[in-house]
Amino acid sequence: MPIGESIIEAKTILENEGIVAIPTETVYGLAANALNENAILKVYEAKKRPKFDPLIVHIGHINQIQKYASLTPKLNKLAQEFWPGPLTLLLKKNENISDLVTAGSQRVAIRIPKHHLTSQLLNLLAFPLVAPSANTFGYVSPTSALHVEENLGSKIDYILNGGSTEIGLESTIISEENNKIIIHRLGAISIEEIENFMNEKIELQIQNNSNPSAPGMLDKHYSPKCKLLPYLPNESPDPNSSIIWYGPNEPEGYDEILNLSKDSNLNEAAASLFSALRSLDKSNKNLAYVKFVPETGLGRAINDRLKRAIRN
Ligand code: TXA
Numbered sequence: 471m472p473i474g475e476s477i478i479e480a481k482t483i484l485e486n487e488g489i490v491a492i493p494t495e496t497v498y499g500l501a502a503n504a505l506n507e508n509a510i511l512k513v514y515e516a517k518k519r520p521k522f523d524p525l526i527v528h529i530g531h532i533n534q535i536q537k538y539a540s541l542t543p544k545l546n547k548l549a550q551e552f553w554p555g556p557l558t559l560l561l562k563k564n565e566n567i568s569d570l571v572t573a574g575s576q577r578v579a580i581r582i583p584k585h586h587l588t589s590q591l592l593n594l595l596a597f598p599l600v601a602p603s604a605n606t607f608g609y610v611s612p613t614s615a616l617h618v619e620e621n622l623g624s625k626i627d628y629i630l631n632g633g634s635t636e637i638g639l640e641s642t643i644i645s646e647e648n649n650k651i652i653i654h655r656l657g658a659i660s661i662e663e664i665e666n667f668m669n670e671k672i673e674l675q676i677q678n679n680s681n682p683s684a685p686g687m688l689d690k691h692y693s694p695k696c697k698l699l700p701y702l703p704n705e706s707p708d709p710n711s712s713i714i715w716y717g718p719n720e721p722e723g724y725d726e727i728l729n730l731s732k733d734s735n736l737n738e739a740a741a742s743l744f745s746a747l748r749s750l751d752k753s754n755k756n757l758a759y760v761k762f763v764p765e766t767g768l769g770r771a772i773n774d775r776l777k778r779a780i781r782n
């Protein structure tokens with residue numbers, strides 16, 4: 471499977487029902503024509519993703535949105551502020567969005583990603599792109615073209631290489647219900663940022679069980695093969711284990727320390743999180759401990775991913 475920086479190559483494949491990994495500012499997505507069911511099915515198949523878990527539709531420009539969904543005034547305000555960027559909105563869908571995209575829901579998830587290659591690609595195409603994270607269902611999300619190649623290389627037609635993703639955590643998923651803003655997935659835009667911008671309290675409806683009524687958001691997710699346990703300061707560690715750490719004062723007694731950010735910087739920790747989880751499997755580790763980060767700003771989304779990764 472080729473890997474390269476050719477937008478034209480990616481465009482041609484997508485126009486012919488192919489599937490292409492695309493860079494975004496959050497994680498790499500596995501893209502297909504969002505208006506073509508044959509192409510969409512290939513995405514579910516390559517990811518081994520159950521069809522009850524719907525896909526995000528990616529568009530290039532806000533003026534395309536009314537073709538696919540209806541924006542409310544409140545969500546429009548958020549879109550104007552945060553697009554292009556890591557914000558996904560759940561909106562009432564139009565007829566032309568297939569049930570295969572939304573898993574039968576009347577709402578479609580839409581976002582405008584921020585990456586120069588993918589923006590150019592979207593603006594050249596005559597259709598939007600579905601793009602779930604480009605990893606096998608349940609595994610760690612990819613933050614580089616190499617991650618995609620290692621996990622899905624043989625199953626996809628092209629990887630558009632846009633370097634390492636800038637943020638490293640998925641988009642924040644938001645809806646509006648009864649005039650209230652609701653967060654469905656913690657992500658790259660923090661609760662605080664949204665509350666400050668909207669000047670109102672927002673509600674969290676994060677799915678946390680393994681048989682979700684709202685699809686997606688499964689309990690076990692983002693999981694490496696390596697067994698993970700929460701770090702407990704007073705326990706003596708298995709000497710062959712690794713530890714995923716945050717901040718200075720690294721502990722002793724571990725075979726390997728993967729420090730997400732020595733300077734206690736949450737942006738840096740977000741950007742290195744998925745690489746750290748994947749590196750455990752690369753070095754065939756059997757056990758790793760995980761230190762949680764402060765539960766503030768981006769830290770909430772980082773801890774959300776760590777907790778789901780641990781439940782395996
Ligand atoms: O940052 C991101 O959002 C990345 C990049 C590639 O854009 N995409 C991503 O997609 O994380 P995915 O499929 O890995 O996660 C999307 C989540 C899933 O948990 C899915 O259930 C939820 O969004 N979702 C998608 N459409 C939905 C819908 N119509 N209603 C409710 N949840 C939806």
Ligand code: MG
Nearest residue numbers: 602603604611
């Ligand atoms: Mg995903």
